[in-house]
Amino acid sequence: MTTSDPSAVWPQTLVGGGVLLTGLALAFGAIGISSEAGYGGVGPNFLPWVVSIGLTICGLLIIWEARSGGFRELDPPSGATQAYWPGFVWVSAGLLLNAALITAIGFILSCTLCYLLAVQGLRRAGGQTAVNAPRTWVTDFLVGLAxxxxVFWMFTKFLAINLPGLTSTGWI
Incomplete structure (x- = not known):
């Protein structure tokens, strides 16, 4: 497709506006975060400012692109015309179980479970045939664990951010 559909200009503009407003809201929130430099010379407000500036720039670019003729050279939409609800249920179950179990079984296992269920939903939505094979489940579990x-060790050991662990040692 070489030119954008004129009826898509407003939705594209709204998406850009949403990204822009998200960036501005994050910047507004970053104003209230302390800027005292910590270990490494940057304060706790550094990353929120970087993200808010990035989102604001992206939002402005999306709006500019949409208003100057829309997104060009778009491929036609791929995938099914309707949502694949079983895949949505798998992914939602992964997210909800992660939130419900993170304090009971720890960050590592709950995030691994979230990854496992989300990937199963995405595999099923993609029409993969080997989704019920034990090897697929084991591979997805090990990748989620990896x-x-x-991530858990980086946050707890290097950044000193407390995440729920399975044991009190801080390694699991």
């Missing part, structure tokens, strides 16, 4: 464990 992602969540280093």
């Amino acid at each position: 992602i969540s464990a280093p």
Whole structure:
């Protein structure tokens, strides 16, 4: 597709406006965060300011692109014409169980479970045939563990941010 559909200009503009407002709201929130420099020379408000500036710039660029003719060279939409609700249920279950179980089974296991269920939902939505194979479940579990464990250790050991663990040692 070489030109944008004129009926898509307003939705594209609204998306840009939403991104812009999110960036501005984050900047407004960052005003109230202390700027005292900590370890490494930056204060706790550094990252919120970086993200808010990035979102604000992206929002402005999206609005400019939408208002100057819309997004060009868009591929036609792919995927099904209707939502795949079973996949939505799998992903939602992963997120809700993560929130419900994080203090009971710890960050690593709850995030691994979230990843496992979300990937299963996405696999099913994509029409993959081997979703019920034990090897797929084990692989997804191990990948989720390989992602969540280093994140947990980085936050708890290097950044000194307390996340719920399974044991009091701080390693699991």
